[in-house]
Amino acid sequence: MEENDAIDITTPDLNPEPKPELKLEPPDLKPIAKHKTLSIIIRDRAVLFAAYMPFLKSGGLFIPTKKMFSMGESCRLIITLFGEEDKFTVNGKVVWITPPGSPSNKAGGIGVEFAEDLEGERLKRRIEEILGPLLRSSDATHTM
Secondary structure, X not given: OOHHHOOOOOOOOOOOOOOOOOOOOOOOOOOOOOOEEEEEEEOOHHHHHHHEOOOOOOOEEEEEOOOOOOOOOEEEEEEEEOOOOOEEEEEEEEXXXXXXXXXXXXXXXXXXXXXXXXXXXXXXXXXXXHHHHHHHOOOOOOOO
């Protein structure tokens, strides 16, 4: 390239040649849903037992909340168990809804099934480790 052919990229082209208009068809993509995030702190084994949903394949928790959710809605949970330093950040989906003031006198809230990924599996294992033999108990929970 000769010196005359050099392009100075610091000087804007004040008279650009018109460029042909590109028409792109929008891709067939769904909008990225913004997850609702719930932070949960569980300090007591009995509370964890009442909230845990072992009958779900990936495990899950019932979370008392007044926020509105729909069945199948994605959400993110940030969970602290018993003051442990490690927080669990898991994705999940709403699989259970108990409306506030339900006739069963159960707390209003949602049941969230953990995502089938490493973080969801790690949380499920940790909860089942903590609950141990309580998992076979017939005591009432928030969902059963």
